[in-house]
Amino acid sequence: MVPTVNYAIWTLTSLLLLGGLVGSVVPLLPGTTLIFAGALLHKLLLPASVSTAAVVWIGVFWLFSVVADFACTLLGARLFGGSKWGMTGAGGGALVGMFFSLPALLLGTILGAVAAEKLLGQRTDREALKSGLGAALGFLVSTVVRAAFAVAMVALFAYSAITIAAAAR
Template structure:
């Protein structure tokens, strides 16, 4: 009897196939996450976080839990940026609590339709809330609406920055890029 009789012959090729499958799943989630940072109703950075966790669970030696912790911290930062960006934008342009609340409500309604509806909802929500809730002038209301829209763009940029940083961290760790760098 051959001495390697008990070892499965196709085991190594099976692992390579599983690796490809896991990498395909990971890259798909990372790309969907990146797209989701712009497209309404797709929780972009959440998909990226799920991709990192699944990659770690399915290929445990590919990266450490510290990478998942850093990705989680960036995910949390992107969520905070999402909520605060619009409110800060409205506030910086002279909007009050009504404008911030209206912008958030308008963005919430608009996100169910499209990206332009999301932008329009943010703007109109702040304008209508400032005009009729806070009894402000047309000029003040429009200024708050512009501020809310600027805040939306700032929060989108922050979310995209977090997403790109998350993806770079995952790929660098999972492909062992850090160990390939020369040491001083």
């Protein structure tokens, strides 16, 4: 393949991986999805430069990160006594908040859970606030888990690419 094309592919891959790392903690960027897309695209365009096993494992990590992302927020609300209304409100509040900023996302999660618990779940102020704080704690845990998966995915890609490049020399 022409060296310029190789550089372009590596540049695109690097941008997707870096964007994915940023997106793992910043709202509106699909962090681990960008990383998986970058690894998969790279494998399709330069098949010999990264192992198939690495890309498969990156895909598995991506799937786990998506499941963990949703599960942590919902379980946080549930563990703090939230009802289905609180969990639904937390999700809706997070959805609205993510269009603004990370603090708005966190605040939206809390306010959504509290409002839904109060209005639809007929909960006391204390119960609603507890559910909202649980949802926020779950969201923070999901952010840490998502970031850890993102770092692991990029590290696995880099390890595979470096190992293959070193073996080729």
